Amino acid sequence: MLYYVFTLVFFCFDYFILAMGLNIQYGETGILNFAYIGFVAIGAYFTGVFSLHPAGHSGQHYILGLGLPFPFNLLLGGLAAMVFALIVALITLRRLRTDYLAIVLISLSLVLYDFCNNFVSLFNGADGLYNVPEPFAKSLGLTVNSFIPFFACVTAVISLLMWFVMSRITRAPLGRTLRAIRDDEVVAAALGKNVFGMRLKSMLIGSFYAGVGGGLLIQFGGSFNPTAWLPGETFVVFAVLIVGGAGNNIGMFVGALLVETLLIHLPAFLPEIPGHPGLIEYFDNAVVGIVLMLMLWFRPEGVVPARLRRTASFGAAARGDAEPDLTIAVAAHE
């Protein structure tokens, strides 16, 4: 029972991280990153190969195999996703916007999937990675059953740290500039903002979150299988973001709880429908799709809508609440 509960806890906090990364890209900056799961996969793969020892005769094929301890492997996994984002951004972010960017990125996601799946000498093909060391499992003497609660808690702590950093970013002038670019990048540029530089920043920060989220996933499960990173998975993160409320970091947690935990993972623990084994799991994506449509129809701002930043929060001295000068002007005109 504990095992199940903490598995759900893990997925909730992990998707909280993933959704925060997508939120800064899409919710704050308006970059429609339909290749998001690709960055998560890159983070997962590199966290894996940074923590595995050299391949040798293990029968697996992978690069590096540095055998780095936690959390260095995780950090480097995040950085690897950032490096990949830099390359992608330099090619796509300069000229492409909205739908066109989305089309290119979803294609990239498909290419990446086929590439990993078929490039055996680099990514071990469809077998992916396995036997990825579980952090602290040996040193703390954790069993399979005690590792899961332990690692769920580690993930929760990491996600709260990352939430703290992200809320600082989104509350800062940096976040405001990103939102200005989302609303109208011509205006932002006319006000002296380097739009490409800012979009790049947003892309890199978001990809770091994607990479770390992916790194935690591979260490939780101990394996990396390309079929778990199908391009469609991106839309699960989008569902978390839209249900939670784009532009609100707390909303990302609520979204992760509602979509990832309750809709995707909880049904897996439900008793089977007699005579139809596995049927419930097949309904997952359909249910997520229906929820997404209902949300966009009835509550597009999400369960926890983005909050307005009011004057008081800037610490400026209040002025007397003057009526708009317009009335005076009208009087003068008459």
Added chain:
Amino acid sequence: MSESGVLERTHATGRIAALRCEAVTKAFQGVHAVNGATFDVPKGQITALIGPNGAGKTTVVNILSGAMNCDSGRQFIGDTDVTNWPSHKIARLGLFRTFQLSRELYGLTVLENLLVAPADQAGDSLVNVLLRPGLIRRQERAHAEHALEVLDTYGLYGHRDTRARELSGGQKKLLEIARAVMASPKILLLDEPMAGVNPALIELIGGHIVDLKQSGVTVLMVEHNLNVVEQICDYVIVLAEGRTLATGRLSELRENTDVVKAYLGEVIDAGAAH
């Protein structure tokens, strides 16, 4: 009149040019929107850019502000050649603009719209966000206080916490100007600041533009309302078919048959019809 003649006359006024266009051209799929526009915008004055519809006024503003590249010709801010620089670099030299159709940052509050504007914000850097929160907080407070003052001046103080998309058309016009003012401009390009606003608001906006001039800002404004031009503008540049037709004071231009034929004639005729 030859274009070099125009330049000589502007130089003859003995004023320093804050902004200069030299033989700028821009074509859209064969249509020559701007076709050799050449003019100076004198420093510290209000200059009107007038001309019939389709004369290329907005295209000139777009080119001068970096929103569009020109096909040929050169543009200067002071002595700096800024031909085809990107918008954000031109803005960093102190040139800011407003748009013909208001482009508010709709998801931000009115106050936040202004707070985006100040140059060199420490809080735009990720390193500062993570390591120097105190610096950012101090800067934000100072900017917010300044922004509230500007909002007070422009009659938008009561709307400071409203999402910009909820403002009325006239309020959005004011927000456009207030946002550009918040950026501490040296040169301000106003693209039809009075279009579609009521007479009371025209007077109010006109007053603000004169105040800006008095605080040392150079203003170039696209304007159709000749009463406004007469009241507040020191110089006038007339564009027609993408070329500079004439420059000078409005009273001088009324004597110029080319100008009257190309532009003022319409207005005079329209006036006579009433």
